[in-house]
Amino acid sequence: MPATKRSRKQNPVPFVRDDEEGTNRKSRSKTAKIHQKEEKLISSNISSKILKEALEQQKEIEEEEEQERNPNFKSIEEEQVQVETEEDIDDFAGFEDNKSFYDCGEEVDEDDEKLLDAFLSKDSGRQQTLADIIAQKIKDKDAVVSTGAPLVPKMDSKCIDVYKGVGEFLKKYTSGKLPKAVKYIPKTLEWENILYLTEPEKWSPNALYQVTRIFASNMGVKKAERFYKLVLLPRVRDDIRKNKRLHFALYQCLKKCLYKPAAFNKGILFPLCESRTCNLREAVIIGSIIQKVSIPPLHSSVAIMKLAEMEYCGTTSYFIKLLFEKKYALPYRVLDASVAHFVRFIDEERVMPVIWHQSLLAFVQRYKNELTKEDKKNLNLLIQVQKHRLVTPEIAHELNNSRSRGEKEVDSMSTDGTVTIICKPIEEDRFDIPPISMEED
Numbered sequence: 001m002p003a004t005k006r007s008r009k010q011n012p013v014p015f016v017r018d019d020e021e022g023t024n025r026k027s028r029s030k031t032a033k034i035h036q037k038e039e040k041l042i043s044s045n046i047s048s049k050i051l052k053e054a055l056e057q058q059k060e061i062e063e064e065e066e067q068e069r070n071p072n073f074k075s076i077e078e079e080q081v082q083v084e085t086e087e088d089i090d091d092f093a094g095f096e097d098n099k100s101f102y103d104c105g106e107e108v109d110e111d112d113e114k115l116l117d118a119f120l121s122k123d124s125g126r127q128q129t130l131a132d133i134i135a136q137k138i139k140d141k142d143a144v145v146s147t148g149a150p151l152v153p154k155m156d157s158k159c160i161d162v163y164k165g166v167g168e169f170l171k172k173y174t175s176g177k178l179p180k181a182v183k184y185i186p187k188t189l190e191w192e193n194i195l196y197l198t199e200p201e202k203w204s205p206n207a208l209y210q211v212t213r214i215f216a217s218n219m220g221v222k223k224a225e226r227f228y229k230l231v232l233l234p235r236v237r238d239d240i241r242k243n244k245r246l247h248f249a250l251y252q253c254l255k256k257c258l259y260k261p262a263a264f265n266k267g268i269l270f271p272l273c274e275s276r277t278c279n280l281r282e283a284v285i286i287g288s289i290i291q292k293v294s295i296p297p298l299h300s301s302v303a304i305m306k307l308a309e310m311e312y313c314g315t316t317s318y319f320i321k322l323l324f325e326k327k328y329a330l331p332y333r334v335l336d337a338s339v340a341h342f343v344r345f346i347d348e349e350r351v352m353p354v355i356w357h358q359s360l361l362a363f364v365q366r367y368k369n370e371l372t373k374e375d376k377k378n379l380n381l382l383i384q385v386q387k388h389r390l391v392t393p394e395i396a397h398e399l400n401n402s403r404s405r406g407e408k409e410v411d412s413m414s415t416d417g418t419v420t421i422i423c424k425p426i427e428e429d430r431f432d433i434p435p436i437s438m439e440e441d
Contacts, residue, residue: 129201129230129231129234155193155194162181163197163198166181166182166198167197167202167203170198170200170203170207171199171204171207172204173204173206173207173210178207178210182210182211182214185214185215186214186215186219186223187218192226192230195231200231201231205239205247205248205249205250206249208231208235208250208253209250209252209253209256212227212253212257215227216256216257216259216263217259221262221263222263224257224260224267225262225263225267227267228257228263228264228267228268229268229271232254232267233267233268233271236250236254236286237272240281244281246285251289254289255292258289261299262302265302265303269286269290269303269319270306270307272286273313273315274310274311276311278313278315279315280315282315283315283319287318287319287322290319290322290323291325295326297329300323300326301328301331303319304320304324304337304338305333305334307320307323308320308334308337308338308340308341309341312345314353315355317353317355317356317358317359318355318359320338320341320363321358321359321362324362324363324366324367325362325366332370335367335370335371338363338367339371339378339379342379342382343379343382345386346381346382346386356386357386357388357391357395360379360395361395361398364379364395364398368398368402369402369405372406373404376399376404379395380396383395
């Protein structure tokens with residue numbers, strides 16, 4: 001039987017395209033759900049502040065957890081120098097009235113000050129400032145300079161007027177934003193001449209703090225070093241000399257200087273000690289910066305070695321002592337230089353100040369196991385000449401009750417004189433049995 005062909009059913013309504021179908025149907029307006037709404041983007045300033053606060057909170061949580069693990073252990077934490085942003089600088093609101101001055105907090109002993117004065121230089125002149133250097137450069141270039149006339153470097157007249165106006169603004173500055181012209185100074189080649197026009201010696205302390213923040217974060221090490229040495233250091237020393245303490249804004253300037261440790265050493269610490277006019281009050285105030293703020297071990301090692309090889313000034317021992325008390329692992333070269341620094345006073349006829357003995361004690365307490373036998377022998381000879389009734393016995397005890405460099409630490413359990421007996425179970429060989437004589441009945 002032949003197969004019948006089935007008829008194909010067709011839909012009488014033709015296919016409609018999607019776009020046409022959409023026009024025929026009623027459009028339903030649906031409200032967007034909450035999670036489908038577009039969120040507004042947060043500005044970069046707010047997001048950076050949020051991240052900063054989150055990091056601080058995370059750090060506080062970690063510190064609390066560490067304190068719970070070790071409740072009996074408390075350590076003095078060193079402050080970390082933070083990177084400055086432009087928003088942080090512009091948001092400066094000034095300092096509180098109760099923080100107008102920073103005092104060293106320690107009574108300066110008159111007897112110690114007299115002993116230190118014996119090691120200070122008497123014929124040292126006034127410390128050189130940026131104004132002195134620029135004025136000398138102008139005089140060298142212009143052979144004929146009218147006496148009494150203000151010395152102005154050769155620059156564009158508009159630039160001179162702008163930065164003289166900036167200088168007038170910085171004299172009265174207390175808080176708020178700085179002019180944009182100030183932020184361009186670190187980027188210019190003639191930044192020293194521009195700073196000279198603003199008269200930095202007349203700036204307000206808050207203005208100097210703000211400019212130090214900008215220079216410390218935007219300048220290279222060499223430029224920052226010259227700014228610290230020629231502008232900041234003379235201002236700090238003058239303020240201590242006049243007020244017997246340091247303005248709090250200038251104290252914060254010194255803390256910001258450690259954002260570049262190499263520039264701090266070369267621009268603040270080394271010139272201060274090389275002048276051989278640093279008194280005890282200056283050493284205590286500036287030394288508190290070294291004590292509080294974290295310094296990389298490499299820069300601390302360089303500072304110790306440089307101070308040890310420098311011509312001795314009484315307050316140099318104070319800075320050396322502070323660096324020893326940071327308890328960094330020092331290279332042998334630095335340890336040898338420190339030993340040579342102390343041993344050279346074996347023929348000194350003057351009475352050494354107490355701080356010198358304290359710095360020697362700090363050195364011996366921390367690095368006694370890294371000294372050679374010859375170093376300890378020389379130091380024992382030294383303390384027989386340079387004596388202090390309280391400190392010297394401690395130094396001798398540390399030297400004579402410690403191992404030397406290269407020696408292995410002796411185990412105290414093996415040298416206490418006790419004899420340990422180890423009892424082992426007796427093992428018998430069951431096949432090695434002696435013959436037993438049997439008696440006959």
